[in-house]
Amino acid sequence: MDVQERIYLTPTPIRIWHWLNALGIVTLCVTGAQIRFPEYVNIFGTYKAAIRLHHTAGIVVALSFALWLFYYVVIARMMVKLYVPTTKDLTSGVINQALYYFFYFFTGTKSNPHEESPTNKFNPMQKGAYVVVMMILVPLVIMTGIVLMNLEPLREVLVLFGGVRVVVGLHFLLACALGAFVPTHFYLATLGHTPFAHFKPMWTGWEDHSDH
Amino acid sequence: MKTHILFLAAMLASLTFGSPVWAMETDECMECHTSADDVGEGNVIDGALFAQTSHAEEGCAGCHEVTDEHPDDMQSPTMSASCEDCHDVIAETYAASAHGENAVCTDCHNAHTALPPTSLSGLQMNESCQECHESADVEESHSRWLPEADVHIRSVPCISCHISSDKFVITLYVTQRQDNRAYADYELVNYQQLQQHVGDQSVTSLVDLDQSGDVSLDELSSFYSDNDEKGLRLWAMMTPEEVDHNIQTLDNRWDCTYCHAAGPDSMGNSFVAFPTVDGTYQRVPLEKGATLDALFGTPDFYMVGSTRSKILSIVGLLILLGGLAMPIGHGTLRFLTRKNRRKEH
Numbered sequence: 188m189d190v191q192e193r194i195y196l197t198p199t200p201i202r203i204w205h206w207l208n209a210l211g212i213v214t215l216c217v218t219g220a221q222i223r224f225p226e227y228v229n230i231f232g233t234y235k236a237a238i239r240l241h242h243t244a245g246i247v248v249a250l251s252f253a254l255w256l257f258y259y260v261v262i263a264r265m266m267v268k269l270y271v272p273t274t275k276d277l278t279s280g281v282i283n284q285a286l287y288y289f290f291y292f293f294t295g296t297k298s299n300p301h302e303e304s305p306t307n308k309f310n311p312m313q314k315g316a317y318v319v320v321m322m323i324l325v326p327l328v329i330m331t332g333i334v335l336m337n338l339e340p341l342r343e344v345l346v347l348f349g350g351v352r353v354v355v356g357l358h359f360l361l362a363c364a365l366g367a368f369v370p371t372h373f374y375l376a377t378l379g380h381t382p383f384a385h386f387k388p389m390w391t392g393w394e395d396h397s398d399h
Numbered sequence: 400m401k402t403h404i405l406f407l408a409a410m411l412a413s414l415t416f417g418s419p420v421w422a423m424e425t426d427e428c429m430e431c432h433t434s435a436d437d438v439g440e441g442n443v444i445d446g447a448l449f450a451q452t453s454h455a456e457e458g459c460a461g462c463h464e465v466t467d468e469h470p471d472d473m474q475s476p477t478m479s480a481s482c483e484d485c486h487d488v489i490a491e492t493y494a495a496s497a498h499g500e501n502a503v504c505t506d507c508h509n510a511h512t513a514l515p516p517t518s519l520s521g522l523q524m525n526e527s528c529q530e531c532h533e534s535a536d537v538e539e540s541h542s543r544w545l546p547e548a549d550v551h552i553r554s555v556p557c558i559s560c561h562i563s564s565d566k567f568v569i570t571l572y573v574t575q576r577q578d579n580r581a582y583a584d585y586e587l588v589n590y591q592q593l594q595q596h597v598g599d600q601s602v603t604s605l606v607d608l609d610q611s612g613d614v615s616l617d618e619l620s621s622f623y624s625d626n627d628e629k630g631l632r633l634w635a636m637m638t639p640e641e642v643d644h645n646i647q648t649l650d651n652r653w654d655c656t657y658c659h660a661a662g663p664d665s666m667g668n669s670f671v672a673f674p675t676v677d678g679t680y681q682r683v684p685l686e687k688g689a690t691l692d693a694l695f696g697t698p699d700f701y702m703v704g705s706t707r708s709k710i711l712s713i714v715g716l717l718i719l720l721g722g723l724a725m726p727i728g729h730g731t732l733r734f735l736t737r738k739n740r741r742k743e744h
Binding site for chain 1: 544546547549550553582584585632654655656659660696697698699700701703704707708711712714715716718719720721722723725726729730732733736739740741
């Protein structure tokens with residue numbers, strides 16, 4: 188018989204951030220699609236409504252990112268521990284984790300080499316992916332978005348970037364990369380010991396650990 | 400017969416090469432009316448500028464009437480014609496517009512300098528509007544409903560939205576940092592400033608390097624790579640090709656997609672406008688679609704929605720599809736191998 192153990196995996200500020208972020212990013216993707224392709228997408232009635240909503244969602248995501256950063260860096264002081272891959276992660280951890288996901292998971296011959304805990308939430312592959320997403324993609328998409336929302340006041344920054352066309356292109360491609368991360372993120376979340384095992388702690392904070 | 404041919408040849412030559420084109424009696428007027436010392440500031444005409452207007456063909460006598468004793472009789476000239484006499488359709492359209500009661504023709508136009516929009520910068524087009532409409536008020540009233548109002552006001556002359564003409568082009572103007580100081584604002588350069596950059600060559604050679612009469616994508620790209628350190632950039636405006644006088648706030652302009660969807664058909668047409676010695680502008684056509692090129696077009700122009708790059712859209716789509724690789728690929732194998740995991744449990 189399985190022994191069920193409950194651990195408090197996701198603190199409240201992180202859950203608030205996560206769902207604000209999720210709602211914000213979905214809104215940004217849909218409004219962004221209307222802004223770029225107004226002939227084909229018209230969900231929000233008018234173009235202006237899509238722009239206003241895009242701006243609002245962008246501000247919400249930027250603020251929630253700041254909340255996330257503040258919580259992990261200043262309050263929990265766990266940013267480096269949780270997110271930055273260690274040397275061991277990079278040398279053997281990533282390979283073992285990749286072997287599990289792309290081989291042993293299918294053969295069913297080995298279990299997940301990573302054991303979640305509040306101080307070690309992410310496996311080496313997750314750490315790598317989140318460092319890229321949260322430390323590069325999200326800040327860059329926020330920065331380019333802020334520049335595009337304030338073209339006149341931030342004209343110097345615009346010139347520094349190389350002009351409005353360059354900033355728009357960067358913002359669009361970065362947004363596509365983040366958009367591409369959403370289905371991958373959603374799918375990987377179903378790879379727990381049950382398909383919904385990883386969804387529950389993001390809502391309640393608690394995860395049931397199954398000890399086989 | 401020979402005299403006739405010579406006369407026709409002289410006429411043709413004057414139409415083709417002649418600089419000032421005006422009726423002969425106008426020369427007499429210009430003897431005095433180009434000098435402020437002779438006639439006073441209020442009565443001076445800029446001859447070179449006047450010659451470029453279509454009014455020059457009518458000459459002074461087309462509108463003004465003076466006595467044979469002028470100016471010794473100290474009588475002011477009388478008007479022999481009004482604007483409406485020639486511009487009857489425009490006058491009728493204007494009178495019926497929301498603006499008709501607020502200003503008469505001469506409040507906005509000086510007949511001696513009236514030029515089509517194709518010979519003016521976007522800023523010059525706005526000058527007559529700004530006589531009455533303060534910039535701060537314009538920005539404040541537009542900010543109430545228009546996203547990025549400041550960018551729109553800088554990039555779209557008033558008449559692009561407030562008249563019903565619908566033929567627009569993108570016009571790129573050469574700008575430079577004020578006094579070439581680091582971080583100073585960019586402003587339009589005049590003919591003399593531009594001349595300093597090109598030496599004894601034509602000012603158009605700044606961008607039209609081979610002087611072919613049009614600007615290619617390569618030349619546009621070279622302009623940006625060669626002139627960055629000189630603080631030179633191009634500033635794009637959406638300018639009308641024709642001006643009717645139905646001045647009002649047009650219903651379709653409230654809808655952003657009027658410009659920001661496919662855009663008016665001619666939006667793909669663009670020009671680089673260079674200042675001339677008399678303060679007007681001459682345009683050199685830009686290779687079709689050059690302003691819209693994702694990588695080598697002008698980095699300073701982008702109209703969200705309507706000038707998106709097809710190449711970037713395709714790259715973006717591929718990135719998004721890449722995001723489905725894991726769920727679809729891994730998910731399929733996961734489904735096919737589900738028995739292996741069940742066995743373990």
